[in-house]
Amino acid sequence: MSMNFYEQYDERLNGEERALVARADDFCSGGFSQAVLDAFNRGEAFEKSWIDTWAREGFLGLQTRKDHGGLGASYLCKLRVAQVMAEHSFAAAFAINNLQGSVTRLSKTGTDVQIGHLLERMRSGEVLGAPAMSEPEAGSDLGALTTTARRTSGGWIINGTKSWVTNGTIVGCVTLLARVAEGAGEGEIASFLTPLDGDHGLAREEILVPGGRSFRLGKLTFTDYFVPDWCLFNAPGEAFKTSMGSINAARVHVAAMCVASLRAALAETARHGVTRRSFGQPLNGHQGWRWEVAEVALRLEAANALVFRAAAVIEKNGPAVTLAAQAKKFAVDTSIWGIDQCIRAMGAIGATTLHRLSMLYAETRMAAFGDGTSEMLLDRIGKNLAKDYGAKDL
């Protein structure tokens, strides 16, 4: 019997959750898998119709409360569903699971009015959501954001530019961070559910990333853009803290998907090592080749174990700052390095359109930025060294 790479997760899921993972697996292993690869090879994003189908299957409500019509799945189940998809495409998994994150946040913390206006439309995929925090001049240093929200009769006027919005080319509502003040650089930060259906004051453009178009990264510029009163999501002074409150879970989510993408690359390489021959034997008959690929398997297992450790702490609301930073940094680095190793071990054919390794490589490279760059994560780990590792009774 072959190993179940995801055993630690799967044994903690209930029967309903295991069935969800199996359903996600059926969806991803069908036409979706080839469609995302074909789109990558054409230099395009995968077709939006796949998101509509995924929504019809109910997956945008994966973690939405059951009394709100959702599936009420646990965090570990959400990770497994994302991993199932990340074995086919990291970017599609990242982007599609980002959509369900917006639905979950609304379900958990929205007001009755916000839920009434938006929840069903977002859960069904009619209105797609995303967080809009980063700006052209505020990335890692998010506190430097300059978008403003000015009070007006019946609502707020938004001015500023948001960049790197996942699914930014297609979203219908963003949760936007802005300073509630007249001038840039002043005022406390609030967040607004911002429907993008206004008929003026919004310019949208795609940020073109070769090999990463399935993220559908967008830049949104708001000029005197009106949002009604009911859209205030986190009050001034609360939004920054709330956004940072979910960052550990987001980091481990990205890490878990990176692990799955590398696992898929390794599986393809391991199979190739049996069928491709050189010097009278299969590639994996050569000790040099085997050692190279074994090193990938070894580091992949280490990444999987670390990511699971961080995920289990998050699942029980434990202290996860350091573990989440470590998991993301290590899983991202390991997947980028490991997929590159796999391409080399496959020979030139590994880099062609016949395999998905070039796609997984291009897509996981982008994982190094969102939810904390590798440098910011190392810094986070470093700042806690004495607290986390300095005790005498470790």
Ligand SMILES: Cc1cc2nc3c(=O)[nH]c(=O)nc-3n(C[C@H](O)[C@H](O)[C@H](O)COP(=O)(O)OP(=O)(O)OC[C@H]3O[C@@H](n4cnc5c(N)ncnc54)[C@H](O)[C@@H]3O)c2cc1C
């Ligand atoms: C695929 C993808 C999806 C994304 N999705 C979203 C989204 O949905 N919503 C959203 O709001 N944003 C999103 N982002 C933006 C993401 O959060 C930013 O890319 C991230 O915050 C880093 O900002 P930056 O890219 O501007 O880099 P910068 O902040 O400009 O950093 C540039 C480089 O300098 C390094 N650096 C910066 N400060 C320090 C320091 N103090 N010490 C050492 N090194 C430092 C960084 O690590 C990096 O290597 C996404 C990004 C990507 C790539």
